[in-house]
Amino acid sequence: GDSVTQTEGLVTLTKGLPVMLNCTYQTTYSPFLFWYVQHLNEAPKLLLKSSTDNKRTEHQGFYATLHKSSSSFHLQKSSVQLSDSALYFCALRSQGGRALIFGTGTTVSVSP
């Protein structure tokens, strides 16, 4: 079945540094990948999405490129801010399925 893997459970870094959160997926269908951000006590909000191979998508300083050859959709930001401290989920919706499958999430903690 479909699955999403996020390898980092917790990423801690200092404000101003770059960050990359890993996301790989498995599906036999054409994939649609998403990144959601969840702040404390809130519902997850859509950050980025893509179904186009090798095309970079950006929003609020975050960017990601779907690479179907490596089944990856890593999230990056050049310079993190304190407000980026949150839980980040990678999610997959495949053509064969209609529900989103979430990864296990990565907590990002940014210190001053």
Add this chain to the structure above:
Amino acid sequence: GALVYQYPRRTICKSGTSMRMECQAVGFQATSVAWYRQSPQKTFELIALSTVNSAIKYEQNFTQEKFPISHPNLSFSSMTVLNAYLEDRGLYLCGARDHGTANSDYTFGSGTRLLVI
């Protein structure tokens, strides 16, 4: 815009009792509604996917007998947690999607946080 209202925001129920949560889609047609549970370990587990005019599909480890879902029209869905116990605590999230819009995304509600005492 598309919004999903989910209520209650939080609830406490006694062990062995049941609680019902509801989701209301505004501004779009909720053709599919997916229900998730975020456990204290933070993973979002898919409980079931409900599509109007189709059978509700439950994921492994979740059953209709424990989590009955109603999806009577294109704007409303509810789910009940029957005989709730400690392991049922967590944040329950509903997400709705309009199949009539190409490449539409899921819009999520704010979640219902369930505490079991």
